[in-house]
Amino acid sequence: MTILDIIEKKKTKQELTREEIRFFVNGFTDGSIPDYQMSALLMAILLNGMTDRETFDMTDAMLHSGDVVDMSALGGIVVDKHSTGGIGDSTTLALAPILACCGVYVAKMSGRGLGFTGGTIDKLESIPGFDTALSEEEFFDAVKRVGCAVIGQTANLAPADKKIYALRDVTGTVNSIPLICASIMSKKLASGSDTILLDVKYGSGAFMPDPESALELATKMVTIGTIAGKRIGALITDMQQPLSDHVGNSLEIIGIVDVLKGKKNRLYYEIREVALRLLALTGKYTLATAEAAFDNAIDSGRALNKFAEMVEAQHGDPSYILHPEKFVIGKRDVVVAQSDGYVTHMVAADIGRAVTHLGGGRMTKSDAIDFSVGVIMHVAIGSEVKKGDVLCEVFHNGKGLQEAEELISNAITIGNDKPAEHKIAYAYVGKDGVELY
Ligand code: URA
Numbered sequence: 001m002t003i004l005d006i007i008e009k010k011k012t013k014q015e016l017t018r019e020e021i022r023f024f025v026n027g028f029t030d031g032s033i034p035d036y037q038m039s040a041l042l043m044a045i046l047l048n049g050m051t052d053r054e055t056f057d058m059t060d061a062m063l064h065s066g067d068v069v070d071m072s073a074l075g076g077i078v079v080d081k082h083s084t085g086g087i088g089d090s091t092t093l094a095l096a097p098i099l100a101c102c103g104v105y106v107a108k109m110s111g112r113g114l115g116f117t118g119g120t121i122d123k124l125e126s127i128p129g130f131d132t133a134l135s136e137e138e139f140f141d142a143v144k145r146v147g148c149a150v151i152g153q154t155a156n157l158a159p160a161d162k163k164i165y166a167l168r169d170v171t172g173t174v175n176s177i178p179l180i181c182a183s184i185m186s187k188k189l190a191s192g193s194d195t196i197l198l199d200v201k202y203g204s205g206a207f208m209p210d211p212e213s214a215l216e217l218a219t220k221m222v223t224i225g226t227i228a229g230k231r232i233g234a235l236i237t238d239m240q241q242p243l244s245d246h247v248g249n250s251l252e253i254i255g256i257v258d259v260l261k262g263k264k265n266r267l268y269y270e271i272r273e274v275a276l277r278l279l280a281l282t283g284k285y286t287l288a289t290a291e292a293a294f295d296n297a298i299d300s301g302r303a304l305n306k307f308a309e310m311v312e313a314q315h316g317d318p319s320y321i322l323h324p325e326k327f328v329i330g331k332r333d334v335v336v337a338q339s340d341g342y343v344t345h346m347v348a349a350d351i352g353r354a355v356t357h358l359g360g361g362r363m364t365k366s367d368a369i370d371f372s373v374g375v376i377m378h379v380a381i382g383s384e385v386k387k388g389d390v391l392c393e394v395f396h397n398g399k400g401l402q403e404a405e406e407l408i409s410n411a412i413t414i415g416n417d418k419p420a421e422h423k424i425a426y427a428y429v430g431k432d433g434v435e436l437y
Contacts, residue, residue: 001019001020001023003023003024003027003033003037003041004037006020006023006024006041007037007040007041007044010041010044010045010048011044011048013048015051015053015054016050016054016057018057021054021057021058021061022057022061024038024041025058025061025062025065025160025164026061026065026160028160028163028164029065029159029160029163035167038164038167039167039171039173042164042167042168042171042173042176042179043171043172043173045173045176045178045179046172046173046175046176046179049176049177049178050178052220052223052224052227054178055178055181055182055220055224056223056224056227056228058178058182059181059182059185059186059189059224059228060186060189060228061160062158062160062161062164062182062183062186063158063185063186063187063189063190065158065159065160065161065186066156066157066158066159066160066190067154067156067157067190068189068190068192069107069157069190069191069192070192071105071107071192071193071194073140074105074107074140074143074144076103076104076105077104077105077194077195077282077284078104078105078106078107078192078193078194078195079099079104079105079106079193079194079195079196079197079278079281079282080106080107080108080188080191080193080195080196080197081095081108081196081197081198081199081274081278082184082188082196082197082198082199083199083201084184084198084199084200084201084206084207084208084214084217085117085201085206085207086117086201086205086206086239086242086243086348087116087117087118087205087239087242087243087247087348087349087351087352088118088242088243088244088245088246088247088252088255088267088351088377089117089118089201089239089243089244090118090120090123090243090244090246090252090253090255090256090267091199091243091267091270091271091274092108092110092120092150093120093123093124093150093252093253093256093307094256094259094260094267094271094303094307095271095274095275095278096108096148096149096150096307096310097147097148097260097297097303097304097306097307097309097310098260098271098275098294098297098298098303098306099147099148099275099278099279100146100147100148100306100310101147101293101296101297101302101303101306102275102279102285102290102293102294102297103147103284103293104147104195104279104282104284105143105147105148106143106147106148106149106150107139107140107143107148107149107191107192107193108148108149108150108151108191109150109151109152109153109154109157109187109191110150110151110152110153111152111153112152112362113361113362113369116205116349116350116352116353116355116356116361117205117352117361118247118248118249118252118352118355118360118361120150121150121151121152122249122369122371123249123252123253124150124253124314124316125249125371126249126250126253126327126371127253127311127316127317127320127321128316128317128320129315129316129317130311130314130315130316131314131315131316132150132151132152132314133151133152134149134151134314136154139151142310142313142314145313146306146309146310146313147306148306148310149310149313149314150310150314151314153187153191157187157190157191158186158187158190160186161182161183161186161187164179164183165183174207175207177213177216177217177220178220180217181217181220181221181224182224184198184221185221185224185225185228188225189225189228189230193230194230194231195230195231195232195278195281195282196225196230196231196232196233196281197232197233197234197235197274197277197278197281198218198221198222198225198232198233198234198235199234199235199237199270199274200214200215200217200218200221200234200235200236200237201214201236201237201238201239202214202236202237202238202239202426203238203239203240203241203348204239204240204346204347204348204349205239205240205241205242205347205348205349205351205352206239206348211236211426211427214236214426215236215426215427215429215434218234218235218236218427218429219234219429219434221234222234222429222430222431226431231281231282231283232281232431233277233278233281233428233429233430233431234428234429235273235274235277235425235427235428235429236425236426236427236428236429237270237273237424237425237426238422238423238424238425238426239348240345240346240348240381240422241346241348241351241377241380241381241422242346242348242351242352242377243266243267243270244256244265244266244267245265245266245267245376245377245378245380246374246375246376246377247351247352247355247360247374247375247376247377248355248358248360248371248372248373248374248375248395249360249369249371249372249374250327250328250329250371250372250374251327251329251374251375251376251395252374253320253321253324253327254324254327255267256307257304257307257321257324259271260298260303260304260307261298261304262298262299266380266424269424270424270425272294273424273425275290275294276290276291276294277428279293279294281430304321304322307321308321308322327372328372329372329395330358330370330372330373330374330395330396330397331395331396331397331398332393332394332395333393333394333395333396333401333405334390334391334392334393334394335390335391335392335394335405335408335409335412336387336388336389336390336391337385337386337387337388337389337391337414338387338409338414339387339414340385340386340387340414341384341385341414341415341416342382342383342384342385342414342415342416342417342418342419343379343380343381343382343383343385343391343412343413343414343419344381344413344414344415344417344419345381345412345413345415345419346381346411346412346413347410347411348411350407350408350410350411351375351377351407351408351411353407354375354394354403354404354405354407354408354411355373355374355375355404357399357400357403357404357407358370358373358374358394358395358396358397358399358400358401358404359373359397359399359400360373360374370397370399372395372397373395373396373397373399374395375392375393375394375395375404375408376392376393376395377391377392378390378391378392378393379391379392379412380422381419381422382418382419382421382422384418385414391408391409391412392408392412394408423437425437
């Protein structure tokens, strides 16, 4: 078997065997297949696709390229959720404590932000002392004691994905459904949970532009996870505007504390939908009993206390969760409406870019982050505004303020006609099919 034969086969739209797929994944990971041949193969896959069987075999080869975490010692149901990323998407921070209060374990590995999307790990590190690099033993201990813990991805989790993703990023081959599916699912399957809910986003702040392409990706990922023996489902959700009205690192923790105290905004409803679907997937709950458990976790104050407990178990200062006014936030400025009307459209990615300009995100992997900057949105799509009304508060430390405010002003379109309501979820994909909302 040679890599040239494999490239030729995919170029001529033939199905690759499991052995051929293992050959190129392992060969590229160990350095015996060079970048230029792997690039040609990735482009052939992007153009000609992969069957579900090929996608599963690629996922499986990538997941076994490094450590596969075993959570069975916890002795309970271990759930995970994965979001394909977006602006103001801090759902994990609330879901972990809420789900732990509902009697399932959450042992989550999350990523850092790059470009216009924020990362859960950066948000958590804005809490003084919070350690996202616990040893394996400390991580298991925290999950066992508290019910939930969130750390950064360990270096040896699906190393094939790290190498392949870095090459895709510079060869125009990110945008392929089988490659995205194998990339995400190899990491999810290697991180050891038995029940997985995927939150696949579409819209101007996501990398899937429309609900149809998000549905195609979600269906493929649910198929691969089901073949791998997991209980898995996917929600298709809207990312045409920031999910949280708070965007930025410390600000998103403040926004999550509001949700855990019961504030009913878009973020709350999305967290609720993800939690109910995930709990129902475990088989331990129906959607109705999950609803009651979710409401009880919030209304009783247990979910907020659980978040503080998780912070303490990871060496952070829990008083910041119980008293979020302790966070140091940048200086305040505002962006105001230039006309009367309705907010008809938002470019969510530009709100994320504005926060990056303020110093709240990274342009390159090595950039330091200013946790204290960000924005609080005062409007959503459909809001009615008068000229001069505040659209958004901007918190800054001097850096990038003008660029950020320009981006935000241009990102929010005000028109005369009230737009149709934007639903939070478009569809749910389970192993038995698609349910439209
Ligand atoms: N996120 C991933 O982890 N991989 C992709 O290919 C795209 C998004």
